[in-house]
Amino acid sequence: MGFADFFWFLLWIFSFTAYIFVVVLIISDLFRDHQLSGWLKAVWVIFLVFVPFLTAIVYVIARHKGMAERASSRRGIVAEADDYHPAASASPSEDIARAKELLDAGTISQGEFDALKSKALGNQYFGA
Known part of the structure; x- marks a missing residue:
């Protein structure tokens, strides 16, 4: 060939x-x-x-x-x-503060607040 x-x-x-x-x-x-x-x-x-x-x-x-x-x-x-990016914050403390505001306003329950708090703290340690 x-x-x-x-x-x-x-x-x-x-x-x-x-x-x-x-x-x-x-x-x-x-x-x-x-x-x-x-x-x-x-x-x-x-x-x-x-x-x-x-x-x-x-x-x-x-x-x-x-x-x-x-x-x-x-x-x-x-x-x-x-183009979709979920709301990301600079620190877990900002996430927890926003969740606390929602809890105080009655928008979310205590269980939802705890879940958001643990998610924010988990993101800090795992870099997600």
């Missing part, structure tokens, strides 16, 4: 991997689209199996705008989830 054969082998492996990536992208987009009926989703998948390259090209050309919108809305959901 010479260099040219090895080069063509690598080119085919790259092409096949890229095609599999596109098929997975198309199938995930199909199931993310709530406006498309189940029958049309099935037709797209059947065509992807029997006429794979042509169907992938047609799908990407015909539905590119919807794919972009669904992908960007999906990224927005993930970005919102990534």
Whole structure:
């Protein structure tokens, strides 16, 4: 096996991997689209199996705008989830003081205060 054969082998492996990536992208987009009926989703998948390259090209050309919108809305959901940070304080004493205020206001019970207090003290010792 010479260099040219090895080069063509690598080119085919790259092409096949890229095609599999596109098929997975198309199938995930199909199931993310709530406006498309189940029958049309099935037709797209059947065509992807029997006429794979042509169907992938047609799908990407015909539905590119919807794919972009669904992908960007999906990224927005993930970005919102990534931005979530629970309220963290600088020290356990601040957590305990806030919990004590809630206890004094009658918002939480003594048991809930004890749980918050032990959690705050546990976070101090375990670095969580």
